Amino acid sequence: MTAGIRHDEMRKRNRALVIAAVRRAGQPSRTEIARQTGLSHSTISAIASDLIEEGIMREVGQGEAAPARRGRPQVALGLDPEAASVACLHLSFNSLSAVLVDYRGRVIDSRLHRLETLRLSREALLAAAVSAVREISAGRGNFLRIAVAVQGITDAAGSRMLWSPITPHSDLDFGGALEAAFGVPVTVQNDCNMIAAALRWRNPRRYRDNFVAILLSHGIGMGLMLNGKLFTGTRSSAGEFGHMIHRPEGALCRCGKRGCIEAYAGNYAIWRRARGRSAMEEPVADVEPGEMEALAAMARQEEGPARQAFREAAEAIGYGIGSLFALIDPAPVAIVGQGTAAFDILEPEIRAALARTAGGQHADAISFETWPDEEPFIQHGCAMTALSGLDWEVFGPGMGGRSAENGRIVA
Amino acid sequence: MTAGIRHDEMRKRNRALVIAAVRRAGQPSRTEIARQTGLSHSTISAIASDLIEEGIMREVGQGEAAPARRGRPQVALGLDPEAASVACLHLSFNSLSAVLVDYRGRVIDSRLHRLETLRLSREALLAAAVSAVREISAGRGNFLRIAVAVQGITDAAGSRMLWSPITPHSDLDFGGALEAAFGVPVTVQNDCNMIAAALRWRNPRRYRDNFVAILLSHGIGMGLMLNGKLFTGTRSSAGEFGHMIHRPEGALCRCGKRGCIEAYAGNYAIWRRARGRSAMEEPVADVEPGEMEALAAMARQEEGPARQAFREAAEAIGYGIGSLFALIDPAPVAIVGQGTAAFDILEPEIRAALARTAGGQHADAISFETWPDEEPFIQHGCAMTALSGLDWEVFGPGMGGRSAENGRIVA
DNA sequence: CCCATTTTTTCGAGCCTCGAAAAAATAAAT
DNA sequence: ATTTATTTTTTCGAGGCTCGAAAAAATGGG
Structure with missing residues (x-):
C-alpha cells in the first residue's frame, strides 16, 4: 500500500521544483517561475523569499537582456553558486x-x-x-x-x-x-x-518522458527513460541493450555468453570480423579509435570483410532496436559515442533490419540523432x-x- | 517542467488512497486504514466521515470475526456496493x-x-x-x-x-x-x-513493483509492471514480448514479420512445427486445445517432431526472457494461459536457454509461477x-x- | 460498579496554497 | 515634470489540509 501524502511533503516538493526551475532557466524572474511550475505568484514569492533568506538563492540584478518593457522590471533570480x-x-x-x-x-x-x-x-x-x-x-x-x-x-x-x-x-x-x-x-x-539524464536536461522538448540513449563504443550501452524517470531494474542497473540476444549460439561476447548484440556491434566485434578472426575468438581489450576509422574507411570504399563487419553490426543493432521497440516503444533514439563516426555506413542497414521487425513498423518515422563524444x-x-x-x-x-x-x- | 503540487490534490490523493485501502482490505476499521496508509487517525476519521456522508462508504457492523478484545470494539467500514x-x-x-x-x-x-x-x-x-x-x-x-x-x-x-x-x-x-x-x-x-494488474492485486507481496506476466496461448503476450505502474509505450500499448526477434530471418509470424518469438512459441507455431509443416507456412487461425494436448502427450512420450517443436518453443521463450531481463530485470515471472499445460516439457528448456544469456545470470534463482486459465x-x-x-x-x-x-x- | 484498554472523534495549532488587492517600479504620454 | 498605463512583486485574509493531544465512547475484566 502506497503511503499517504503529508503536508510537509507538499512544500518540500514545491521547493525542489522551484530550485530546479531556476537552475534550468538560469536567471528567471518570479513570474517566469510561476509560469513554469504552474504554482501561484504568491506561492513562488513565499518560497523564493525563504530560499533567499536561507542563502540558497539570490537576486541577481535585472536579468540578462532586460527588454525595456513598460512596467515594473523583472528581478532575476539565480542560485547561489556557493x-x-x-x-x-x-x-x-x-x-x-x-x-x-x-x-x-x-x-x-x-x-x-x-x-x-x-x-x-x-x-x-x-x-x-x-x-x-x-x-x-x-x-x-x-x-x-x-x-x-x-x-x-x-x-x-x-x-x-x-x-x-x-x-x-x-x-x-x-x-x-x-x-x-x-x-x-x-x-x-x-x-x-x-x-539519458543529460539529454533530457538539454533538450526536454525532444527527450522527455520516453526515449533511449544508445552508446556505441568498445561495448554497447543503453540508458532508458521511461515515464520521465531513468529506468533501473530491481537488482541491477539493467538496461543492458548490448546483451540482448541477437543470434542464439552466435558470436562470443565479452560477457562470456554467446550471440549478444555487443558481440556483433561492439568495436571489438567489428574489428574481429573485419580482420577475419573467428567469431569465437576472445575479444581484445581495446581497439584504437584510429583503427576503427581505418576500418570504416575501408568499408566505405569497397565490398569486403570490413564492409561485411559493419553490415553485421548494423543488423544486430537494428534487430535489437526492433526488439526493444516491440517491448518498450520509446519514440526518439539518441546514439552517442565513438561508433557514430561510422554511422553513415551503419544507418541504412540499421533501418533495413529494423523494418523487418514488428517493433520497427514505422521504421522510417523513427529519427536518430548522433553525437560522437559521450564524455x-x-x-x-x-x-x-x-x-x-x-x-x-x-x-x-x-x-x-x-x-x-x-x-x-x-x- | 513538472507541475507544482496543489492543495486540493493532496486531499484527492488521500481520499483515493483510503477508498483503495478499503476495497483491498474488505472490511477494515479506521485504525486499520490508518496503519495501512500511514495517515494519522484524525485524517482517516475526517475522510471516512466525508465518504460516509457522500454515500460511498458505510459502517458495516463489528467486522468479520471480532476477536472480543478489551476496549472499544472496532467498527468495520465497507464500500457501498451500490x-x-x-x-x-x-x-x-x-x-x-x-x-x-x-x-x-x-x-x-x-x-x-x-x-x-x-x-x-x-x-x-x-x-x-x-x-x-x-x-x-x-x-x-x-x-x-x-x-x-x-x-x-x-x-x-x-x-x-x-x-x-x-x-x-x-x-x-x-x-x-x-x-x-x-x-x-x-x-x-x-x-x-x-x-498483470490482477496479479498485483491478488498477491502484492510477490507481484509488486516490477514483474512480468507472460501469456502463452495461440499468440504470446506480455504485461509489464515497472515501478509499480503498468507499462505502456508512447504510442501503443507496447509490451509485445511475442514480437521480439528470436531468429533474424526466421520462421514466419502471424504479424507478417519473420523470426518473432511467437513464430516459435505460439500454439500455431508449435503445431506447425510438430506437424512437419514449413516454418514459412501461413499460420492457422486457431488450434483446438485438445490438439495441443495431444501434441504435448506425444512430446512427453518420445523424441520426434512434437518434442522438437516444444523444445524450440521453449528455447525462444528462454532467450526472450533473457533479453528481457538484460533490459528490464524484473524479478518474478508469472506465466498464464493454455500454453502452461505443457509447462513441464517447456520449463527445463526455458531455463537452459535462459542460462545461456547475460540477462539470465541467476537463472535458477528465477521462479516461475503458472496458471492455465487467463480469463x-x-x-x-x-x-x-x-x-x-x-x-x-x-x-x-x-x-x-x-x-x-x-x-x-x-x- | 469501577478500572483498564482500545477505538474514534474533537479541537486547536501550524502549514500551505490561492485569489484579490495593494504596493512597487518603470516606460510612455501629456 | 507630472500623470497614466503597465507589469512585477508582495501582502493579506480565506479556506483547506494534516497532525498531535486530549477527550469521548465503548467494551471486558475484576
Whole structure:
C-alpha cells in the first residue's frame, strides 16, 4: 500500500521544483517561475523569499537582456553558486575523470587521470576514486554530494558497481568507500543512464518522458527513460541493450555468453570480423579509435570483410532496436559515442533490419540523432543528477518546521 | 517542467488512497486504514466521515470475526456496493465476455458471447461491444465506467485497438463507440496488462513493483509492471514480448514479420512445427486445445517432431526472457494461459536457454509461477482498473470545494 | 460498579496554497 | 515634470489540509 501524502511533503516538493526551475532557466524572474511550475505568484514569492533568506538563492540584478518593457522590471533570480558543490566521477577503461560543479551547475574544476584499470587491484581502484575526489575538492569547502558514473552494471540502490568490463574484479563498493571517506551521500550509476539524464536536461522538448540513449563504443550501452524517470531494474542497473540476444549460439561476447548484440556491434566485434578472426575468438581489450576509422574507411570504399563487419553490426543493432521497440516503444533514439563516426555506413542497414521487425513498423518515422563524444553528456548528466539529489534531500526540507536540522548548511 | 503540487490534490490523493485501502482490505476499521496508509487517525476519521456522508462508504457492523478484545470494539467500514458499478468487456478470438461489477468489486452479472471475430465487419465488432454492455447493464442503474480488455495492440491513450490478430480490421475505436453510446469514460487496454494488474492485486507481496506476466496461448503476450505502474509505450500499448526477434530471418509470424518469438512459441507455431509443416507456412487461425494436448502427450512420450517443436518453443521463450531481463530485470515471472499445460516439457528448456544469456545470470534463482486459465485474471484486472479509475476521477474530488459538480453521483 | 484498554472523534495549532488587492517600479504620454 | 498605463512583486485574509493531544465512547475484566 502506497503511503499517504503529508503536508510537509507538499512544500518540500514545491521547493525542489522551484530550485530546479531556476537552475534550468538560469536567471528567471518570479513570474517566469510561476509560469513554469504552474504554482501561484504568491506561492513562488513565499518560497523564493525563504530560499533567499536561507542563502540558497539570490537576486541577481535585472536579468540578462532586460527588454525595456513598460512596467515594473523583472528581478532575476539565480542560485547561489556557493550554496554547495558536488563532485562527479566517471570511471571508464583506463580513465578516471573528476569534476567539481557549483550549485548553479557550472564546472569549477576538472581533472583527468590515466590508470590501467585492468591491472589495478580492487583496493587500488577504490583508492583511486577516493583520491580523485580528495584532490579536486581540496580546500574548496563544502561539497555535499558525490555522483559516480561507471561503465558497467551497478546495483539498483545506486551504491555499488556489480560488474564492469574495465576490471576483472566484481562488486566494488564505491558508494561505501567514498561515503566513508567524505561523509556525504554518494550515488553510483551506469554511465549511459547519465547520458539519458543529460539529454533530457538539454533538450526536454525532444527527450522527455520516453526515449533511449544508445552508446556505441568498445561495448554497447543503453540508458532508458521511461515515464520521465531513468529506468533501473530491481537488482541491477539493467538496461543492458548490448546483451540482448541477437543470434542464439552466435558470436562470443565479452560477457562470456554467446550471440549478444555487443558481440556483433561492439568495436571489438567489428574489428574481429573485419580482420577475419573467428567469431569465437576472445575479444581484445581495446581497439584504437584510429583503427576503427581505418576500418570504416575501408568499408566505405569497397565490398569486403570490413564492409561485411559493419553490415553485421548494423543488423544486430537494428534487430535489437526492433526488439526493444516491440517491448518498450520509446519514440526518439539518441546514439552517442565513438561508433557514430561510422554511422553513415551503419544507418541504412540499421533501418533495413529494423523494418523487418514488428517493433520497427514505422521504421522510417523513427529519427536518430548522433553525437560522437559521450564524455560531456556523462559529465553533465552526473552533475545534474547530483544537484537534483541535493535539492531534494538537503535543501528540500528548508529551515522551518520539524525537519530543520537536516537542512542546515554547514558552509 | 513538472507541475507544482496543489492543495486540493493532496486531499484527492488521500481520499483515493483510503477508498483503495478499503476495497483491498474488505472490511477494515479506521485504525486499520490508518496503519495501512500511514495517515494519522484524525485524517482517516475526517475522510471516512466525508465518504460516509457522500454515500460511498458505510459502517458495516463489528467486522468479520471480532476477536472480543478489551476496549472499544472496532467498527468495520465497507464500500457501498451500490455507489457505482462498472462494466468490463474482454474481446478475444471468437469470444466476447461482459461482466458487471459493483463498487466493492463483486461480480453482479456476467455473460459470454460467441461470435466469429475474423468475419465480422468493423462496424459489427463495435456494435457487438455496445450491445454487450447494453445487455449486461440493462435496468441496473448507474454504471459509471467501462473497461475493455482486448487481445491486441492498443493506443497509449487507452481508447483504441490499433491492431489485433482476431480481426483483419485495424484501428477500431471501441473507446469512442462506447463513450458515445453510454456517456461514461472508457478505457481500452491490452489483456495481458490486465493480467498483470490482477496479479498485483491478488498477491502484492510477490507481484509488486516490477514483474512480468507472460501469456502463452495461440499468440504470446506480455504485461509489464515497472515501478509499480503498468507499462505502456508512447504510442501503443507496447509490451509485445511475442514480437521480439528470436531468429533474424526466421520462421514466419502471424504479424507478417519473420523470426518473432511467437513464430516459435505460439500454439500455431508449435503445431506447425510438430506437424512437419514449413516454418514459412501461413499460420492457422486457431488450434483446438485438445490438439495441443495431444501434441504435448506425444512430446512427453518420445523424441520426434512434437518434442522438437516444444523444445524450440521453449528455447525462444528462454532467450526472450533473457533479453528481457538484460533490459528490464524484473524479478518474478508469472506465466498464464493454455500454453502452461505443457509447462513441464517447456520449463527445463526455458531455463537452459535462459542460462545461456547475460540477462539470465541467476537463472535458477528465477521462479516461475503458472496458471492455465487467463480469463479470471483478465476479468479481475479489468474490474480493479476500472474501479480505481472511478475512485480517482469520480469519487476523488469529493463534494466540497470547487470541483464538486464532477463528483456528484446520479444514483 | 469501577478500572483498564482500545477505538474514534474533537479541537486547536501550524502549514500551505490561492485569489484579490495593494504596493512597487518603470516606460510612455501629456 | 507630472500623470497614466503597465507589469512585477508582495501582502493579506480565506479556506483547506494534516497532525498531535486530549477527550469521548465503548467494551471486558475484576
